[in-house]
Amino acid sequence: MxxxxxxxxKVPKTAEAGEAITIKTLISHKMESGQRKDGDGxxxxxxxxxxxxxxxxxxxxxxxxxxxxxxxxxxxxxxxxVPESGEFTFTWYDDDGDIYESTKTISVA
Amino acid sequence: xxxxxxxxxxxxxxxxxxxxxxxxxxxxxxxxxxLTDDAxxxxxxxxxxxxxxxxxxxxxxxxxxxxxxxxxDAPGAVAITLFADGNPTPSVATFKFGALSASRTAxxxxxxxxxxxxxxxxxxxxGSFQMAKANVKVTIGGCGG
Numbered sequence: 001m002x003x004x005x006x007x008x009x010k011v012p013k014t015a016e017a018g019e020a021i022t023i024k025t026l027i028s029h030k031m032e033s034g035q036r037k038d039g040d041g042x043x044x045x046x047x048x049x050x051x052x053x054x055x056x057x058x059x060x061x062x063x064x065x066x067x068x069x070x071x072x073x074x075x076x077x078x079x080x081x082v083p084e085s086g087e088f089t090f091t092w093y094d095d096d097g098d099i100y101e102s103t104k105t106i107s108v109a
Numbered sequence: 110x111x112x113x114x115x116x117x118x119x120x121x122x123x124x125x126x127x128x129x130x131x132x133x134x135x136x137x138x139x140x141x142x143x144l145t146d147d148a149x150x151x152x153x154x155x156x157x158x159x160x161x162x163x164x165x166x167x168x169x170x171x172x173x174x175x176x177x178x179x180x181x182d183a184p185g186a187v188a189i190t191l192f193a194d195g196n197p198t199p200s201v202a203t204f205k206f207g208a209l210s211a212s213r214t215a216x217x218x219x220x221x222x223x224x225x226x227x228x229x230x231x232x233x234x235x236g237s238f239q240m241a242k243a244n245v246k247v248t249i250g251g252c253g254g
Contacts, residue, residue: 063204069219071176075217
């Protein structure tokens with residue numbers, strides 16, 4: 001499932017030093033649970049994103065392990081502290097080995 | 110998000126009208142509850158989790174079990190694991206909070222196959238475990254069966 005996967009992330013462009021900001025992430029992915037059956041009654045094999053991480057300048061913010069019970073197009077909202085200007089890196093790990101990455105820069109006024 | 114909130118309010122008011130008792134009776138314990146208990150026991154190393162300090166926000170009624178918004182808030186937690194005790198596989202997700210996490214809260218959207226409890230188990234900084242439960246009534250299940 002490498003086609004049509006598009007990460008979307010919402011991070012404020014600026015913040016004050018040490019401020020807590022809210023981050024929203026969404027990635028388009030069908031998150032096939034491995035429970036569904038196709039027209040012939042055969043199980044459709046599982047194909048999900050199994051891990052999501054967010055880092056700021058190399059320091060971890062959140063690390064999520066996903067199971068098939070996470071909805072299609074996995075969405076996460078969480079809070080992060082911004083100590084200085086820098087870059088957020090968001091990484092999604094697919095069952096098939098693909099890694100999707102998105103970065104956002106934020107500047108501290 | 111807005112529709113869910115509105116739904117929640119309207120149904121809450123309805124349930125005040127006298128069917129609250131009946132609704133509690135219908136909820137019962139889902140068939141797969143023991144799977145969740147096993148999973149929680151495995152997570153806590155048999156120590157068990159006490160209900161308290163943490164909270165879980167989920168709609169009381171979810172029309173579509175394919176995408177149910179859930180928010181967890183566990184001040185002082187290092188990790189939170191979510192379970193859905195009526196799903197074929199109870200595990201939903203594990204959130205580990207890093208050094209730059211501002212608050213021990215997170216929101217996501219999950220699949221629920223049927224009416225059931227969503228359980229959050231938080232591992233606290235001192236190694237103890239706390240849990241919170243929310244019952245969600247599902248109109249259309251989200252496992253595609």
